[in-house]
Amino acid sequence: MTRAHHTATESEVAYLARALKAPRIGSDYAAIAAQARDGSWTYEEYLAAVLSVEASARAESGARGRIRRAGFPQIKTIDEFDFSTQPTIDRGRIARLETGGWITEAGNVIFLGPPGTGKTHLATGLGVIAARQGYRVAFDTAAGWITRLTQAHNRGELDGLLKKLNGYQLLIVDEVGYVPIEADAANLFFQLVSGRYERGSLIMTSNLPFSRWGECFGDITVAAAMVDRIVHHAEIFTHKGTSYRIAGREGVLPSVVAERQAH
Template sequence: MSELDSTITHLTQVMKMPTIRKVWQSLAQQARDEGWSHEEYLAAVLQRQVADREASGTALRIAGAHFPSMKTIEDFNCDYQPSLRRDVLAHLATTTFIPKAENVILLGPPGVGKTHLGIALGVKACQHGYPTLFDTASGWVQRLGQAHQAGTLSEQLRRLKRYKLLIIDELGYLPFDAEAANLLFQLIANRYEQGSVLVTSNMAFGRWGEVFGDDVVASAMIDRLVHHAEVLSLTGDSYRAKNRQDLIITNEQT
């Protein structure tokens, strides 16, 4: 290794730029072969470093979000959801709602793709640099309940503010007692105009009182969620039911 090679290797280590350490020589040869200017070579090297750093950051944010599975907007079949406005979905996929601390509410019966879209929008948020955290409504209640019992609920709510998007999945599948409803309300109230929340629910707003056992709490929660929100209603048959039916038909034909 020449003195210049050693110097560049040392400098990239000091500057914590491992990608440049790996690619500068091959890109230098390409630059000589193709007659790049100094500026073009510098831009190429920096672009590779930035691209790798962004990809690494995205991977860390996705891992830290604790999604139950990986779903993407591109994999979502809008043909089964004619009521879903594709222009609205495309706008949400830009994640511009997040810096505005706006919310997204996905309503519809089981199996129509609410969780898929919730995860997919969460992945988009991670890709755009926004820390995201996913859990079911029951999971959030359990997390907050443990903090409450430990006397650290206020601290937990403060820590959650570092996440620019919180996803509350499956709200309405299980009813909550008064304490659980109060904990979830505190989470929503703490996020109001401070950070984005994405909620999926199989219950229309008019039935949220059944979930929380209190129409007043439900109304107060809905009021804070929808004040700055995009509400999407999904209809149609269950994807899972359709997939099972397709499988049955396929097996009968074989």
């Protein structure tokens, strides 16, 4: 190949890479071609290698976008979680959830227990994995979801919002029970949960056992109907112990415990 021909080929590849919106092909094809010549690859092997670079980069870019759009307050991973602080949480059960099969089956995951015991960390970690696996994920607190639903209802756009949220394979509802929910808002939240029953997955965290969800939602009947749908296809984990954020801090833990007991 003459130098002029080589330059023309480079220009054509660069143009085609831009036209296909495949910048990694444009930047990496020459280096891969050198490897192919040294290794006596077939044409098919070279083509597969070039396409693989672009496909991998696109997958990673898509994952980053889904994670960003999910609205996680912080990015937490399962690998970062210290399971020694929660011996009641079976690492094997969490590992099975990391495969993502439960989302395909529209299952749910529930983390119950005191504040500061890692519920949000595990919920976020599973959500991040789901986003990397290609699922659409959205995260908010229970109060945040209630605000969204109430605002949509007041604008006459509730059906549109619920339809939009049904396009997400996984919704994460954090901190159920931290803020009391009025009856009208509880009914809106019930519509969200009911609409996802056997159609889409939920991860929920709560500081209250299911028996006390009536206190949070202000209506025992609505709470019971909601719990019935949530737990039907759910993996439920119960966290124990004291908040890791204050455990071991000398002089802080006793005063916090005493204050809670006083109230």
